Amino acid sequence: MTATLPVYSKKDFQTDQEVRWCPGCGDYAILSAVQSVFPELGIPREKFVVVSGIGCSSRFPYYMNTYGFHTIHGRAPAVATGIKISRPDLEVWVATGDGDALSIGGNHTIHMLRRNVGLKVLLFNNKIYGLTKGQYSPTSEIGKKAKSTPYGSLDRPFNVLSLALGAEATFVARSVDVFQAHLKGVLRKAAAHQGSAFMEILQNCNIFNDGAWDSLTEKELRDDHTIALEHGQPLVFGKNKDKGIRMKGLELEVVTLGNGLTEKDVIIHDEQNRNPAYAFLLSRMDQTPGFPTPLGVLRAITDPLYETGIQDQIQGVIAKKGRGDLDKLLRAGDTWEVK
Amino acid sequence: MGRGVKRRPYRFDILRGCRLVAQSQGGLQEPQSEVDQPFMATAEAPVKSRTQETLAGAVIRFCGDSGDGMQITGSQFTNTAAVFGNDLATFPDFPAEIRAPAGTLPGVSGFQLNFASTDVYTPGDSVDVLIAMNPAALKMNVADLKTNGILIVNTDNFKDVDLKKAQMTSNPLEDRSLDGYRVFAVELTKLTRAALKDLGMDAKSMDRCKNFFALGMCYWLYSRPMDTTFRWLDEKFGNKPLLAEANKRAMKAGFAFCDATEAFQVRYDIPPAKLSPGLYRNISGNSALAMGFVAASRQCGLPLFLGSYPITPASDILHELSMYKEFGVITFQAEDEIAAISSVIGAAYAGALAITTTSGPGMALKTEAMGLAVATELPIVVCDIQRGGPSTGLPTKTEQADLLQALFGRNSEAPIPVIAASTPGDCFWVALEASRIATKYMVPVIILSDGYLANGAEPWKIPTVEELPSFPVKFRTEAGGFQPYARDPGTLSRPWAVPGTPGLEHRIGGLEKQDGTGNVNYEALNHEHMVHLRAAKVEAIAQDIPEVVPVGDPEGDLLIVGWGSTYGAITAALRAQREKGRKVGHVHLRHLNPLPKNLGSVLKRYKKVVVPEMNLGQLVMVLRAKFLVDAIGYNKVQGKPFKQSEIEAKIEELIGVTK
Numbered sequence: 001m002t003a004t005l006p007v008y009s010k011k012d013f014q015t016d017q018e019v020r021w022c023p024g025c026g027d028y029a030i031l032s033a034v035q036s037v038f039p040e041l042g043i044p045r046e047k048f049v050v051v052s053g054i055g056c057s058s059r060f061p062y063y064m065n066t067y068g069f070h071t072i073h074g075r076a077p078a079v080a081t082g083i084k085i086s087r088p089d090l091e092v093w094v095a096t097g098d099g100d101a102l103s104i105g106g107n108h109t110i111h112m113l114r115r116n117v118g119l120k121v122l123l124f125n126n127k128i129y130g131l132t133k134g135q136y137s138p139t140s141e142i143g144k145k146a147k148s149t150p151y152g153s154l155d156r157p158f159n160v161l162s163l164a165l166g167a168e169a170t171f172v173a174r175s176v177d178v179f180q181a182h183l184k185g186v187l188r189k190a191a192a193h194q195g196s197a198f199m200e201i202l203q204n205c206n207i208f209n210d211g212a213w214d215s216l217t218e219k220e221l222r223d224d225h226t227i228a229l230e231h232g233q234p235l236v237f238g239k240n241k242d243k244g245i246r247m248k249g250l251e252l253e254v255v256t257l258g259n260g261l262t263e264k265d266v267i268i269h270d271e272q273n274r275n276p277a278y279a280f281l282l283s284r285m286d287q288t289p290g291f292p293t294p295l296g297v298l299r300a301i302t303d304p305l306y307e308t309g310i311q312d313q314i315q316g317v318i319a320k321k322g323r324g325d326l327d328k329l330l331r332a333g334d335t336w337e338v339k
Numbered sequence: 340m341g342r343g344v345k346r347r348p349y350r351f352d353i354l355r356g357c358r359l360v361a362q363s364q365g366g367l368q369e370p371q372s373e374v375d376q377p378f379m380a381t382a383e384a385p386v387k388s389r390t391q392e393t394l395a396g397a398v399i400r401f402c403g404d405s406g407d408g409m410q411i412t413g414s415q416f417t418n419t420a421a422v423f424g425n426d427l428a429t430f431p432d433f434p435a436e437i438r439a440p441a442g443t444l445p446g447v448s449g450f451q452l453n454f455a456s457t458d459v460y461t462p463g464d465s466v467d468v469l470i471a472m473n474p475a476a477l478k479m480n481v482a483d484l485k486t487n488g489i490l491i492v493n494t495d496n497f498k499d500v501d502l503k504k505a506q507m508t509s510n511p512l513e514d515r516s517l518d519g520y521r522v523f524a525v526e527l528t529k530l531t532r533a534a535l536k537d538l539g540m541d542a543k544s545m546d547r548c549k550n551f552f553a554l555g556m557c558y559w560l561y562s563r564p565m566d567t568t569f570r571w572l573d574e575k576f577g578n579k580p581l582l583a584e585a586n587k588r589a590m591k592a593g594f595a596f597c598d599a600t601e602a603f604q605v606r607y608d609i610p611p612a613k614l615s616p617g618l619y620r621n622i623s624g625n626s627a628l629a630m631g632f633v634a635a636s637r638q639c640g641l642p643l644f645l646g647s648y649p650i651t652p653a654s655d656i657l658h659e660l661s662m663y664k665e666f667g668v669i670t671f672q673a674e675d676e677i678a679a680i681s682s683v684i685g686a687a688y689a690g691a692l693a694i695t696t697t698s699g700p701g702m703a704l705k706t707e708a709m710g711l712a713v714a715t716e717l718p719i720v721v722c723d724i725q726r727g728g729p730s731t732g733l734p735t736k737t738e739q740a741d742l743l744q745a746l747f748g749r750n751s752e753a754p755i756p757v758i759a760a761s762t763p764g765d766c767f768w769v770a771l772e773a774s775r776i777a778t779k780y781m782v783p784v785i786i787l788s789d790g791y792l793a794n795g796a797e798p799w800k801i802p803t804v805e806e807l808p809s810f811p812v813k814f815r816t817e818a819g820g821f822q823p824y825a826r827d828p829g830t831l832s833r834p835w836a837v838p839g840t841p842g843l844e845h846r847i848g849g850l851e852k853q854d855g856t857g858n859v860n861y862e863a864l865n866h867e868h869m870v871h872l873r874a875a876k877v878e879a880i881a882q883d884i885p886e887v888v889p890v891g892d893p894e895g896d897l898l899i900v901g902w903g904s905t906y907g908a909i910t911a912a913l914r915a916q917r918e919k920g921r922k923v924g925h926v927h928l929r930h931l932n933p934l935p936k937n938l939g940s941v942l943k944r945y946k947k948v949v950v951p952e953m954n955l956g957q958l959v960m961v962l963r964a965k966f967l968v969d970a971i972g973y974n975k976v977q978g979k980p981f982k983q984s985e986i987e988a989k990i991e992e993l994i995g996v997t998k
Contacts, residue, residue: 068844078682084685314665316664326666333621
């Protein structure tokens with residue numbers, strides 16, 4: 001690029017539209033984090049496209065001063081795929097929610113990840129349907145009492161990260177709306193990733209499911225209930241950094257450091273492990289009491305990009321056959337002349 | 340020399356065939372007893388002379404098990420007839436099951452071809468020559484064979500077990516039920532094996548060539564050169580020369596068999612048709628549509644993007660476009676119908692000529708996304724290759740019952756221009772027209788084709804690129820005064836501002852917009868204004884499409900109004916009826932939304948209006964509602980196209996001709 005990139009500030013990514021989320025909604029924090037990180041990325045503003053589906057989170061594009069597309073329920077990954085594969089030069093981000101991405105749009109979500117289309121996906125998980133006023137969602141816990149389940153829901157929830165890993169997503173991470181510094185760090189890593197970057201962002205709906213993530217976010221609980229994953233660092237957590245996670249057979253176990261057990265005895269986090277089984281174990285360890293919820297990047301591997309593959313195929317054929325000649329195409333095969 | 344020939348296993352059968360020939364011609368000729376090189380005939384010339392008769396045209400139908408290769412056989416005869424210069428129309432008719440149990444009635448696959456030295460508009464109402472590979476095929480098709488028509492059957496497939504599979508209680512080759520036809524009972528399987536015996540193939544592989552033996556017989560019967568098919572075999576089996584050789588040999592053997600045995604007393608000539616001068620090729624509707632979009636991409640200057648999910652009978656368009664990578668075409672086989680159209684909406688937003696292809700069930704799934712394209716005013720083209728319904732319906736059979744779905748099948752007021760192709764070749768032009776309207780007016784456009792057009796073929800005069808309409812697209816690039824929903828006063832279209840353009844960052848979506856700014860807006864009067872605006876934009880396209888000019892009588896007793904694939908049958912019927920002095924006109928609608936602006940006045944020039952449709956009366960409902968004319972529906976919903984005779988009978992009924 002010959003033109004120098006303008007120096008952007010957060011303000012350059014804000015629109016004049018009044019933000020219409022409920023006061024106190026976790027979405028504000030996520031919007032703020034994204035608007036803070038985009039100016040740092042060294043990408044011209046006009047190259048950004050933010051695509052969303054339907055739901056509270058999907059109002060996101062209206063508040064981002066970039067190109068934006070508020071599509072229909074569940075279809076954001078498919079629309080974004082069309083944008084990205086026809087224009088690989090664009091930086092396409094998807095804003096979606098647990099209902100949008102995992103219920104009505106579940107199919108598109110897994111296929112986007114399977115193909116490894118270069119999209120960054122922000123999945124706002126508040127474990128509830130907000131815009132339709134409080135029905136349980138595919139991530140709500142069993143027994144959830146909500147508008148449509150007065151006697152408690154019977155559905156088993158998706159483990160969001162396990163699902164993404166099952167689709168062999170090349171980048172899988174988790175952060176929390178209120179952990180701004182952590183969230184921005186994850187956003188930066190996602191932006192740098194080549195391929196589908198899937199981020200589950202735990203987000204509080206203070207109207208219909210207030211406090212859903214309190215056990216992770218409350219000051220006195222968070223250190224014991226979460227573990228911050230860092231590539232190359234040991235899996236250690238707890239207020240006093242005295243608990244570690246190690247392998248026991250095919251399972252994980254929590255151990256207390258000391259008495260001869262040191263950081264050398266626990267797992268060293270390797271986000272580049274190509275075998276998704278490791279990240280899969282991490283993604284679901286908190287389903288067992290005593291285990292922390294992992295935050296940060298579970299998996300970040302390099303795999304061929306879908307949109308690059310498409311372009312390579314086209315260029316390969318052109319290199320072999322020459323650029324298409326319409327006259328020749330129309331006259332191909334058996335023809336005859338009528339005089 | 341083939342072992343089969345030495346033993347003359349077919350002698351009885353040929354005599355029997357000749358007996359029937361004798362009945363119709365008044366004399367029985369003893370077949371020549373010595374044939375030295377029966378399978379050595381070349382592609383160029385027959386070995387023995389025979390009575391040669393010139394015909395204006397013929398209708399031939401190949402039918403057999405869906406694994407018997409009838410579609411290939413028919414297509415090859417078609418290509419040869421086309422290259423020879425005949426006008427033609429085809430009707431491939433196959434089951435939805437890829438391989439229904441062999442020999443059963445549901446597994447029967449057929450391919451009908453009408454080829455002539457005169458203009459051909461339909462695949463033909465009845466059949467001159469029927470090739471039936473098994474009893475099931477015979478049972479399902481023999482009713483369409485003309486009295487005294489030629490019937491070639493493979494007697495090797497007429498054992499008790501075969502008859503049972505076809506639910507036949509007696510052998511039609513023996514029970515005299517076929518006495519009204521000229522039957523040629525041929526041991527196709529045995530003769531094919533004999534011809535291929537020294538190629539070292541297993542029996543199963545040899546048997547798969549028997550359709551080419553039958554094809555060779557037909558080439559002999561209609562004096563056709565085999566070289567076009569030989570070339571095709573060489574291409575098709577480039578890596579498997581043995582298979583190419585085997586099929587060629589089977590074909591030559593069939594040709595030589597006819598020549599040597601003198602089973603047929605007459606060979607037929609069908610001279611080339613007098614088509615308008617130019618270079619021609621044979622083309623199917625799906626092929627034409629695929630090439631039409633490649634052409635449209637060039638003519639508007641945008642890359643072509645196809646997002647599609649496989650569905651019968653539309654999949655061939657996806658197959659074909661996926662081969663045209665040298666034109667920069669991106670084909671995306673999506674995870675489902677909804678993803679297909681959604682990806683297309685994304686690609687259109689990003690600046691591609693974006694299209695999706697589907698059939699009725701897929702249309703139903705795409706409905707919500709089409710509404711999004713209406714609301715965001717993005718140019719996409721949705722091709723509905725209609726098939727029988729409702730639900731899964733008749734996947735491989737044709738129907739025109741998606742018209743109302745195309746016109747109205749969305750929530751709320753969501754007008755979309757609808758264009759219908761009338762012949763296989765017309766699909767090419769319709770692709771260009773739909774792309775032109777979509778990009779000029781910033782609207783989604785629906786193309787209606789159907790299974791009959793998609794798989795049917797006709798000779799097509801190849802246009803030069805210079806003859807194609809050009810409609811270059813200009814994206815909005817100036818930032819000054821930009822509003823995403825500002826209107827072009829001429830077309831009412833909004834600017835196409837693609838991501839990547841500095842200064843034009845904007846947001847669009849399915850929520851109601853404020854006119855001009857495009858901001859989300861729920862105000863009552865703005866909404867009403869936008870609903871009217873979207874309707875007016877589509878309505879205004881009527882100023883940009885040709886008026887209708889009736890074919891035949893410009894006024895008179897009866898106007899036939901058709902759309903889509905009924906074109907051929909209506910045209911043929913109209914010609915025949917006008918030759919009998921009837922005052923009939925024909926309007927065939929290409930634009931179904933908006934309708935041509937003079938249509939209302941044309942309808943009123945005739946005493947009666949009839950609308951033949953392969954549905955229960957969808958266009959007729961629209962015409963009655965829009966123009967308050969007492970139009971009469973003529974409806975057929977059998978998964979089959981209209982016959983010329985059916986349309987003619989309706990014309991006579993409505994005009995009051997007493998027989």
